[in-house]
Amino acid sequence: MTTTTSTTTSRTLSRPDSLRPFTVGAYGFVLLGVGHLALSAATALTAPTPQQRETDRAMRESAFALMGLERTTLDLFNGLSVAMSFFGITCGLLILAAVRHAPALVRHRTAFGWTALAASLAVLAVSVLLLPPPPIIVLTLTSCAFALSMSRAAPPSARGTTTA
Template sequence: MNSAVTSRTLARTDSVRPFKAGAYGFVLLGIGHLALSAAAATATQTSERRAVDTVMRESTFALLGLERTVLDVFNGMSIAMAFFSITCGLLILAAVRHAPALVQRRTAFGWCALAVSLAVLVVSVLLLPPPPIVVLTVTSCAFGLSLRRATTVSAHAAEAA
């Protein structure tokens, strides 16, 4: 019997995997949001929810010549942000697939993803229910871990020399 350990350990420098996990988190956040919005729209509403929707329908405002109800803006912003979250995650995944060096080194690409994730996490903690808080905590940790594992640009320059 061979007692040598042959298990493969994850290299500390693997910054791509956690970054992809963060990107998938953005996609999951958007899809989950759309699914919950659809479920809420088709669910039987409570009397309190009907009253709120009525008030939101009756409250209108005009901006740049367009009149909208508060309910229109609420639903429109919600759906638009879900699509933006999905698209952002998919674009990040495509970029990393075609140019993994974007996250193997500490670049602005990685810092931007972390900054956006943290900013939206703060908004979520202040204004939203637990599901986005949980997902955005995971995405922020994933992007942060990716940056921690990434090498600096000067380290790559030294390797090339």
């Protein structure tokens, strides 16, 4: 007589990956910065409409001095626009580097992850109030990606070693 026994292998349910959505959020920041920089360059290279010429003229005529430097409103507008593009690109690239070199910052709920989510949500709020649809769309996706990552991340360890 042959007896067969059945063994059941238990599988541990693994936590969904928190790195992938966080990486998507970081690439969203890079895309936002590159897209904004490209739009600024394209706008500067195209012939302005009569309304744009009038607006540019009015912004050139509106000058102010701050800490000994005289600038026009157009200077300020263009300077902030380009600077924010570079900051968006830089933030995204720094987040990608951190994810690659210190994935525990994302695998656990840390201040690093919460900061990326908070920044994305804050810029999304400003975009909803003041900007056109493209940044609203991209920042909605980045915010959702960072939030999904944080929901998938493990709680911080009791020892506090991963709460950087």
